[in-house]
Amino acid sequence: xxxxxxxxxxxxxxxxxxxxxxxxxxxxxxxxxxxxxxxxxxxxxxxxxxxxxxxxxxxxxxxxxxxxxxxxxxxxxxxxxxxxxxxxxxxxxxxxxxxxxxxxxxxxxxxxxxxxxxxxxxxxxxxxxxxxxxxxxxxxxxxxxxxxxxxxxxxxxxxx
Numbered sequence: 270x271x272x273x274x275x276x277x278x279x280x281x282x283x284x285x286x287x288x289x290x291x292x293x294x295x296x297x298x299x300x301x302x303x304x305x306x307x308x309x310x311x312x313x314x315x316x317x318x319x320x321x322x323x324x325x326x327x328x329x330x331x332x333x334x335x336x337x338x339x340x341x342x343x344x345x346x347x348x349x350x351x352x353x354x355x356x357x358x359x360x361x362x363x364x365x366x367x368x369x370x371x372x373x374x375x376x377x378x379x380x381x382x383x384x385x386x387x388x389x390x391x392x393x394x395x396x397x398x399x400x401x402x403x404x405x406x407x408x409x410x411x412x413x414x415x416x417x418x419x420x421x422x423x424x425x426x427x428x429x
Contacts, residue, residue: 276325279321279324279325279326281321281326281429284307284309284317285317285321286429287306287307288303288307288314288317288318288321289321289326289327289427289429290426290429291303291306291307292318292327292330293425293426293427294426296330296331300314300315333425336389340391341389341390341391342390342391342392343389343390343391343392343393343395343396343416343417344387344388344389344416344417344420345387345388345389345390345396345414345415345416345417346385346386346387346388346414346415346417347385347386347388347400347403347412347413347414347415348381348382348384348385348386348411348412348413348414348415349362349382349383349384349385349386349403349409349410349411349412350381350382350383350409350410350411350412351383351384351408351409351410352408352409352410353408354383355408358407358408359408361406361407361408362384362406362407362408362409363375365403365406366384366386369399369402369403371388371389371390371395371399372386372387372388373387373388373389374386374387375387382411382413388414396414396416400412400414
């Protein structure tokens with residue numbers, strides 16, 4: 270949730286691109302397997318990965334969970350409008366968003382609403398409690414919630 274200008278894209282060659290594609294597919298791939306696939310030595314692959322991390326292109330390595338198997342049956346998108354756009358209220362609202370673990374993503378957007386939240390909850394009661402925590406936040410004006418009926422596509426891989 271940063272309003273700073275984005276950094277320029279990191280320059281990558283075709284080997285870097287292949288390394289990144291393999292890592293996005295399976296971050297647990299061994300260095301030796303990755304080296305074989307991109308036709309480099311393991312130390313050369315390790316150096317490239319370290320460079321890509323140092324440049325900030327690789328942010329972190331994570332484990333992706335199946336949300337339904339973890340007991341989270343409801344994915345929602347919550348639009349939030351602010352009452353006023355005073356700096357202290359905006360900071361307070363953004364701070365509140367950061368405190369709520371149900372919010373997976375927060376985007377400052379154009380249009381009728383100010384923020385779009387991707388929210389994961391276990392069920393309707395959990396959603397009701399979540400909205401009940403969000404509503405009294407000073408500065409929050411309107412909240413509009415859409416529940417996802419079917420997730421058609423969910424991808425974490427960037428199209429390099």
